[in-house]
Amino acid sequence: MLHLPVGINTLDKIRSGGFVYVDKTEFAYRIAHKAGAFFLSRPRRFGKSLFLDTLHQLFEGNEKLFEGLYIHDKWDWNTVHPVVKIDFGEGGVRNREELDAKIQEILTINQQRLGIACQFQSNSGCFSELIRLAHEQTGRRTVVLIDEYDKPILDNIENPAVAREMRDGLRDLYSVMKARDAHIQCIFMTGVSKFSKVSLFSGLNNLEDLTIDSQYAAICGYSQEELEASFREHLDGVDLDRFRLWYNGYRWMGEPVYNPFDVLLFLQKGKVFRNYWFETGSPSFLIKLFQQKRYFLPDLESIEVGEEILSSFDVDRITPETLLFQTGYLTIAESFTRRQRLLFRLSIPNMEVRLALSDALITGYTAIDADKYAIQDALYQAMTTFDLPALHGIVHRLFAAVSHRNFTKNDLLDCEGYYASVLYAFFSSLNARIIPEDVTNKGQADLTVILENKVFVMEIKLIQAAEVEGNPALEQVRAKGYSEKYQGRPGMTVYELGLVFSKAKRNLIALDGREVRETSRPQHTPATYIA
Structure with missing residues (x-):
């Protein structure tokens, strides 16, 4: 079996035969060596969870996993931080009650892993207590990792009333982090969409958005250089120009990258050119939104938007352009300035x-x-x-x-x-x-x-x-x-x-x-x- 991670997975997988590894620990070092709150939006199946696992293993000091990688001789392996991880990637929730139950399960798993017993009964109270006690118990400030933070909302986006319930429930949870700032070393959140600060991030005014930061353009995905260096043997006989036209082209203000999921499935399925990433999700809600707004489809060839369109999403104000970009159907073709405003021209990636x-x-x-x-x-x-x-x-x-x-x-x-x-x-x-x-x-x-x-x-x-x-x-x-x-x-x-x-x-x-x-x-x- 061929495994194509973009971050650390486990030692046995990385070192065993048949596995290919692309070293992304330089990006992990840029984030982890300074305290702060960070957010990264990427489409589904782009390796966000694997990168979050990289940070998890790094902060817990699992040095053997990083031997031979960029970060190994640059990190203080004696500095270990407790990690609280919130992951909404698995399963789904259909109402507020199911969301609250899911959050309770996640918090219970963290308590068991850290050896902490929370006394507060509410989810927000338990989350707050968990952050504080983890710091007090270890003497090291807590790292908070949140994966697919927006999935409960997006899973219910076709039902605005339920989506609003999910948004409100998640806001109650995430608002805790601002109050516990003194106990937190680092916050790293991933998702598909970036909701406006008013709706979800009101307590995190210092949140640094890495989504369209050119320094982090290749944090997930494979550049052409990485692809040819790491997968040369596996791509033997493949027309690389055709491969690039089919699967490359995702841009976030930097070099274009391949979706790792496409690369994995292409090599696993006999090197057949077909739609691997697209088949894992349905754009049914997007099509309905197009019909509702009478969207003129030829406009997909020439979309120009401002920063606020790309970085702000909310249940009560959904624009096709924002949804297309954040879900990966459109990407940044170029940026330019007009009347002192930074604008972006979007295009279909590949x-x-x-x-x-x-x-x-x-x-x-x-x-x-x-x-x-x-x-x-x-x-x-x-x-x-x-x-x-x-x-x-x-x-x-x-x-x-x-x-x-x-x-x-x-x-x-x-x-x-x-x-x-x-x-x-x-x-x-x-x-x-x-x-x-x-x-x-x-x-x-x-x-x-x-x-x-x-x-x-x-x-x-x-x-x-x-x-x-x-x-x-x-x-x-x-x-x-x-x-x-x-x-x-x-x-x-x-x-x-x-x-x-x-x-x-x-x-x-x-x-x-x-x-x-x-x-x-x-x-x-x-x-x-x-x-």
Whole structure:
């Protein structure tokens, strides 16, 4: 069996044959050698728990585990601190009573491990007493490690009332740490989302957020250098450029990294390229949020946000952009300053996420599941051969298959953005490059889709009537010269497409298209297909 930890696990696992180890103890040293409170947000399956285990073993002075590693000759192994560990990673809770019972179990385990018997009955009182007594009993200030601190909330995020109960219960627990500051050496918290200080961290004003600190960008995950140095033997025969495109690309203001879970499963499952990380979780709540807010899916290609969007999350104010970033479906492509404000441009990290997220969005926005793969194949064939009759038939059948009963509580199907969003999801699932609202000097095309060596400049219109004369969408593309910016590029073929949808029919009623030639040459006569 191949084990790919990002932190210390156990001595027998690290030293036994068949295991690969990536040394992350330099990050542990930066955190552990100074007192303070730290927070790290990373998506699920990114090695947060293993790094927390590293800190646990370090503070308890288990020197043998660190022999030969960066930190070994830099740490005072005679300095041992008691560790209180709160871990919500296992199991789930469905109401406040179950949360309180779970916390009680966790505190009991810590009491048994530290040899302490708390007298206070409330969870917050016991937690406070545990921190104080651990310090008094050992003479060393207590280290508090909290793993997956937000999981009880996120597990119930689709039920806001229950999620608020979880938030309030956790706030009661975490607020204890501020009052026991004199007894605490270090606090380290991990989670997927960072809730606002008002909702959960009101007592920890000095909390240092490492999430988008460039010095800690690679604290979890593998850089390209680490991957090639530590896994060279296991990756023999693997196309590393393809591997990088599939699984690398997660950025937190520093070098991009691989998700360790992807690396592990890829090597364990016969080096087959597939969606390993994405399959471990469902974005169902995200899709529902998109539908509720009528999210224009092509915007996924060009999201710009400020610091407050990336670092603040609450049950009462959930934005798709924050959720996408904190759960790993979007990552930081670049940062820049505009009007004295630090801004971030977000992007989908890699091919795994792009393809799998597109498939999930197709199902969520159309309720088409099994048939989507056949539609994708047919769409790819029609696009790459520019078969207009086939393309018209595919798009028409696609929207004819959408069950209107799935949208009876909203008027999403009457919005132009809905049709553009569904087309975006399908084009994205073909791994096409998509430019939404493609700006020219005369306006902007709704979508430009680049598939292999072909450029499709598209305009989409939604009209009230059941029929249309001509094609106003294609007429606009031609009149505004939207495709001119792509003409003359070596090896590229440029096409113009106009798609007209009807509110009355809730489907495509006209599709026009043409291949664009140099302006000095005769143009193809456009072919028009009217439903």
